[in-house]
Amino acid sequence: MxxxxxxxxxxxxxxxxxxxxxxxxxxxxxxxxxxxxxxxxxxxxxxxxxxxxxxxxxxxxxxxxxxxxAGKGAPGPVRAEFVTGKMGYRREHGGGSGQLVARAVGLQKTKAGLHVLDATGGLGQDAFVLASLGCRVSIFERNPVIHALLADGLARAALNMDCAPIVARMTLRAGSSIDWLTSTGEEPKTPDAADVIYLDPMFPHRDKSALVKKEMQVFRTLVGDDDDSEALLDAALAAAKYRVVVKRPRKAPAIDGPEPGTRIEGKSSRYDIYPIRALPQR
Structure with missing residues (x-):
């Protein structure tokens, strides 16, 4: 055989x-x-x-x-999916620049095509939303398994007529985002430095009684927590042109370091915003 x-x-x-x-x-x-x-x-x-x-x-x-x-009774498969399912529905019926992540990045305040660096890509859902709204998005996912899932999802989406123009604005990079941010964090800013840096580190552990999304159950088993969130925030603040945005559970403390300038809260999560300078108007 x-x-x-x-x-x-x-x-x-x-x-x-x-x-x-x-x-x-x-x-x-x-x-x-x-x-x-x-x-x-x-x-x-x-x-x-x-x-x-x-x-x-x-x-x-x-x-x-x-x-x-593996095994009986296990959660269903987790994949990076942009064409159908939740992301397909969100692409067709989402709230545009009124979505929380879009507001946090600042898309209601500027018409400029921003370069957003998603430093903790995961399955790429927020990156896809931002790209669908006209941003150029660079994505880092350092875990090789999650990186493989995301690469597969983007490759499949690129074959779809509606998704292909969005995926064309997305670039999946290899390696650690901290290394890239450190290399671009020195003055003067390099042409490749991101306008906005977006961080979504692995959420802290919750009580066993709390419901955890299927993706998080599987991810935590595979990846664990992001223990270098403070270092990542420091590097992002040194490299971003306009702002850093950090996604957190709604009731979780902010990442250790400077206090965010403002917050946008949703039902289960919030966005801590660290402004650096005003966004361009055009």
Whole structure:
């Protein structure tokens, strides 16, 4: 049998934290490339709910790449999806520049095409919203697994007629945003320095009684908390031209450091805004 049709892990092997696998309709070539790039074992064609020797999978099916917790009763797949689902609905029926993230970035105050650096990209949802409103968005996601999910979602969205112009304004970068911010944080500002820097570090742990989104359940298992949020904020404040925006849980304390100049609150989250200078009017 070929490697793509049979698990390469012994039934008696220790449990693997994360592996690559696919459905019968998943792209075998892409799975092999991911296995090589991420140095993760490739289990071939599997049913995630029946898997016992891996905790989670980067799983390829007919809908692209997803992160799937293995075993019965696990949460459903998590993927970067921009064409359909919540993001598709938001693209078609969203509130435009009145959306909280757009207001926090300042899109109601300027008509200039801002360059926004999303320093903690995750699944790219806020970056996609900002790009759909005309911003040029650079995205950093330092976790290689989440980076792979986001790259797959953007590649699929680029094939969609409605999403392609939005994705064209988005650039996914590799590596740590702190390194990039540090290199651009010295005066004089380089031409590539961001107008607005957007931070959405991993939310602090909540009480067990609180409901946590499926994405956060899976992400926390894989990524953990962002313990360098203070250093990231410092680097962002040194590099941004106009403002830094930090997304936080509504009742959480601000990141240690200078107090935000203002806040915009929603039902479950808020945006702490650190103004540096007035946004351009055109």
């Amino acid at each position: 070929s490697r793509s049709n049979v698990s390469n892990v012994s039934p008696n092997a220790e449990t693997i934290p994360l592996a690559i696998a696919r459905s019968p309709l998943g792209d075998d070539h892409q799975a092999l490339s991911l296995s090589s790039d991420l140095s993760l074992p490739y289990l071939g064609v599997v049913l995630p709910k029946d898997l016992r020797h891996a905790n989670a999978l980067l799983f390829l099916d007919e809908n692209g790449l997803c992160l799937q917790v």
